[in-house]
Amino acid sequence: MANPLTRKLEAFAPLPEADRRLIDDICRNPRDVGPREDLIREGDDPRDVQLILEGFACRYKLLPNGRRQITAYLIPGDFCDLHVFILRAMDHSIATLSPCRAVAIPRHRVLELTERPAIARALWWASLVDEAVLREWLVGVGARGADERIAHLLCELLMRLRTVGLATDGAYELPITQAELADTVGLTHIHVNRVLQRLRAEGSITLKGKQLVILDVDKLMAFSGFDVNYLHLSESNGKKEPCR
Amino acid sequence: MANPLTRKLEAFAPLPEADRRLIDDICRNPRDVGPREDLIREGDDPRDVQLILEGFACRYKLLPNGRRQITAYLIPGDFCDLHVFILRAMDHSIATLSPCRAVAIPRHRVLELTERPAIARALWWASLVDEAVLREWLVGVGARGADERIAHLLCELLMRLRTVGLATDGAYELPITQAELADTVGLTHIHVNRVLQRLRAEGSITLKGKQLVILDVDKLMAFSGFDVNYLHLSESNGKKEPCR
DNA sequence: CCGAGAAGTAAACCTAGGTTAACGACATGG
DNA sequence: CCATGTCGTTAACCTAGGTTTACTTCTCGG
The missing domain is CATH 2.60.120.10 (Jelly Rolls)
Incomplete structure (x- = not known):
């Protein structure tokens, strides 16, 4: 690879x-x-x-x-x-x-x-994107509810991992503990767990072990207010294959 | 100037x-x-x-x-x-x-x-500092309580305004509405008001109109866990006069 | 294959901060 | 000098998310 x-x-x-x-x-x-x-x-x-x-x-x-x-x-x-x-x-x-x-x-x-x-x-470019991501995290912690916040993060990781070839469709490996997720989004690990349960229950995601699957990417993006825009990927990227 | x-x-x-x-x-x-x-x-x-x-x-x-x-x-x-x-x-x-x-x-x-x-x-350098400030805001919204969060912001503004000559001691003009402050720190304007009242009551600050005075800068910095370090000012700066 | 620690879940209860709804104090402009 | 709007302030009440505690399920080394 x-x-x-x-x-x-x-x-x-x-x-x-x-x-x-x-x-x-x-x-x-x-x-x-x-x-x-x-x-x-x-x-x-x-x-x-x-x-x-x-x-x-x-x-x-x-x-x-x-x-x-x-x-x-x-x-x-x-x-x-x-x-x-x-x-x-x-x-x-x-x-x-x-x-x-x-x-x-x-x-x-x-x-x-x-x-x-x-x-x-x-x-x-990469450093500007990093800054944009940081801004988006601030927006999440400052203005999104717990569920959207976590869903948004999962969408972001999907897009970022896709560009380095580590995600296909809605699935990727998330080698991270719920406590670490909690320290990321500014919640308790217990509340992170509640949110993940909820996302599972409503059929948005699957997460066993470290394997995450987003079952309906578009739906989760809509739910969390995710707009790829801030990752500033070139048009050739994102959904399609990387440019040859 | x-x-x-x-x-x-x-x-x-x-x-x-x-x-x-x-x-x-x-x-x-x-x-x-x-x-x-x-x-x-x-x-x-x-x-x-x-x-x-x-x-x-x-x-x-x-x-x-x-x-x-x-x-x-x-x-x-x-x-x-x-x-x-x-x-x-x-x-x-x-x-x-x-x-x-x-x-x-x-x-x-x-x-x-x-x-x-x-x-x-x-x-x-300036762009790296901007990024550091952004990180610090994220830390504030994600992991500090309302009072420390606002106090921290006031300290940060003090230091930044000092470097452009717009603050002397602990005093500067803060031409910002409580609602705008609220959108900054991820709280309601009503809670921002409660916090400001508290800071006033305990003698930490004075704020009438747009004139803010931090009465004991060191104390407020200690309270909010403020560490100038992330602003990456050269040693000649900060408390002392700008270098000639 | 067993045992211990780490990670995940669950339920009961609590609190920081949100919401709603007024009201008072300034401004600004007519 | 009044009218209108913005800003700040207060109080009563509510909820998202935190805390505590405890139990279960992995994981992994021995």
């Missing part, structure tokens, strides 16, 4: 063959990381950039009151901390959720990437 | 004199915009970039359920939509809150800015 970073960037625009090879080359020596391990901690000044190749990771912040808020999911093809070039210290932490495969890319190799115009533009 | 954009960017690193002059030049013909006016609407493909010179504006999103979520405050020195160069359509709207003075900067002039290395780096 194609490199997830390549797939993701090509959701913006196709890359020259040479760029794809560069990306492949950079991903040569990945390492495996267990679940629930910190990749970068708040306050760190990391020296290389982490790229997720397999599994789910997240950005999160711990509060004095003991609560944790997850502010982003990092899925295959996502960079952890491109900020590194500008900012001194991390203002949040990053941890794996599931077992992951990741590469630590040293600064100079990242520069090789950004010297390729097509990649540079695509990375800029 | 110095140009707010210059002041803001110099919170990252000092700019060469020529860069400052360029910024001044670009801000030559501002226009006045009344309160509650849309500057850019969701779906638009705007042709120039808006820069706020005076007043408060905001990014927001309207939901099918009729609620509105404000996802960012734009204060003097903030750009509205640098995304323009990459993305086709806005995925959210931008409106003024108070009366504003703004400049519409055509694309080619923005390019002049980004050709100056010091400015380009500072703009990159």
Whole structure:
């Protein structure tokens, strides 16, 4: 299967063959990381950039009151901390959720990437999309009820996983605990459970183990007020095949 | 008073004199915009970039359920939509809150800015800070109680306004309605009112008309779990004078 | 194949914040 | 100087979601 970073960037625009090879080359020596391990901690000044190749990771912040808020999911093809070039210290932490495969890319190799115009533009695009996703999460937590909020998240993950080839139709693997989901959407794990029960009961989803199936994607999107628009996928993407 | 954009960017690193002059030049013909006016609407493909010179504006999103979520405050020195160069359509709207003075900067002039290395780096920094602020808002809405959430926002605004010279000590002008605050923090305007009453009663703040005074800044920061860190101000900034 | 911890479920009960409905205090403009 | 509208304030009542506790079902190492 194609490199997830390549797939993701090509959701913006196709890359020259040479760029794809560069990306492949950079991903040569990945390492495996267990679940629930910190990749970068708040306050760190990391020296290389982490790229997720397999599994789910997240950005999160711990509060004095003991609560944790997850502010982003990092899925295959996502960079952890491109900020590194500008900012001194991390203002949040990053941890794996599931077992992951990741590469630590040293600064100079990242520069090789950004010297390729097509990649540079695509990375800029990706960072704008990340910001849009963040905004959408804020909207969800601030203004959507629990059910819509979770349904919306499931739709978003579907679309994002599709672009890296990890979802077909409405089905994908969601290697995440209900408690982690709770820290994501700002609810208790118990209430998350209630919502999932409800979504199951009304026939919207199926979720056994880590296998999620959205039974009627359009319906769930309508219900949760999901509008793909904010993911800024090129027209060639989304429902159809990635551009050749 | 110095140009707010210059002041803001110099919170990252000092700019060469020529860069400052360029910024001044670009801000030559501002226009006045009344309160509650849309500057850019969701779906638009705007042709120039808006820069706020005076007043408060905001990014927001309207939901099918009729609620509105404000996802960012734009204060003097903030750009509205640098995304323009990459993305086709806005995925959210931008409106003024108070009366504003703004400049519409055509694309080619923005390019002049980004050709100056010091400015380009500072703009990159600014966009990373915007993202950090967004994350912090998400943390607030997702994991802080109403009182801390609002207190935290007031602290954040204090720090941001200080860097553009619009706050001294704990005092600044907050030209925003309680209903707008409510749409920001994900509460009802009625509950926002309750919280403000409480903060007043316990002697944390003073707020008459649009004049806000935080009576004991350190105390309010401690209470709300505010850690300046995420604004990534250079050490020379924050409490002290901007670097000469 | 067994045992222990992690994840999921369930039910009873509680509270932070929402809703509704007034009313008072300013503004603004005619 | 009144009329009208927006903003802030209060109070009574309500509900979505939180808390607590406990039981069940996985999972996985030994």
